[in-house]
Amino acid sequence: MGADRSLRDRFEHGLAAPICLTWELTWACNLACVHCLSSSGRRDPDELTTSEARTLIDEFAALKVFYVNVGGGEPTIRADFFELLEYAVDRKVGVKFSTNGTRITRTRAQRLASMDYVDVQVSLDGATRVVNDAVRGAGSYDAALLAMSELSDAGFGRFKISVVMTRENVGQLDHLEALAERFGAQLRLTRLRPSGRGVDSYESLRPTAAQNRALYDWLLAHPDTLTGDSFFHLSAFGEALEGLNLCGAGRVVCLVDPIGDVYACPFVIHEEFRAGNVRSSGFRNVWQNSELFRSLREPGNAGACASCGSYDACRGGCMAAKFFTGLEMSDPDPECVFGHGEAALAAKKLTLRPTSSPDHSRKVPVAISAR
């Protein structure tokens, strides 16, 4: 699929409904990961009610959104989590949900294993306790591994282990792959973005240029690894990685947050990229008619990248990574493989960087609670 340019050109104009829709059910979370893209922690009293959530699922079904990526916060904290899960799959809206694993008990693992159209992604940001817990908090590694055991023992099948690539874990790729094999799971790697609390941790955690090269080579050698198309900026190294190699924001991707606000992608939670709200106008209307999404579906402006021979490979990279590092949309990706991003960043050192709009971080340190 990586080489299919005609299809990519069509995708740039947007689809009738998203392919990759992320729905954050809640901001409540019992962890406080340093890179949390939604700055989660505390529940918001204005979160969609069960009935509003069901109405939204009805809309997804009518639009033939074949599956949604459910996240948070920790989505299983919502008291109606299983109710909504069942409501969705009964209407043929498949659910892939991300969890930190702390609440995946044996009973819940067995319940999940009995359901069709449900995928589980357990988040883990290191192959070792030290590397993982530095990002996700003390106890989070053990909790995630326990959840993986429960899913495996319950016969869930091929769940996913979802890893955000950082400076500390790129060197653990083979180890992570072995860990996934041990549990009969599939490895999913995604890019660290400077979004949410990642605004503060991005500089110290993002992979170095040499690590990005090593990651690219590893991905080419392991084409079955899931990536959510998140490393397309690395395709500028040469051969295109698997996937559409395109920023899908507002074209094939969007985010619905816990209060029903719709954003262009999960990594640009900021007023500038808010397209509307499902409560006031319905999801279909926002997706099809919002001014923001319409403008994102216009042909891109190559800007500073126009003269680069690799623009066709990376299309200037990730919009969110540029935005939250203070770059313009016409600038190169901050992790441009040719170093053009570093140069652009250096030139802008004094400008104020934007921060994600809603912040539900907790004000006190978090300890992992009992299940």
Add this chain to the structure above:
Amino acid sequence: MVAPVRAKAPFDPESPARLHPDVALRDESFGALAYHFQNRRLVFLKSRALVELVVDLEHHECARAAVAAHVGIDEVDAYVAALGRLYDAEVIDGR
């Protein structure tokens, strides 16, 4: 749950075919998106003509007859080949 791997018969354009019962289609400006609810794969049907052909397969005695009813003589081979790829991707199957 992972289904046991079974050797699948190769695509035979002379046999009856249909849209796979686990596949849902969504119309798009370029054609359609096909989603397979069991193997969770998305496949792109890149023209309206191909979408109409796939949906109509079940009304013909074999895949080749369906193709002949939908496209001109000089396009038959290309469309039979396209159906072969959709068969391998489990978007269509035999009936």
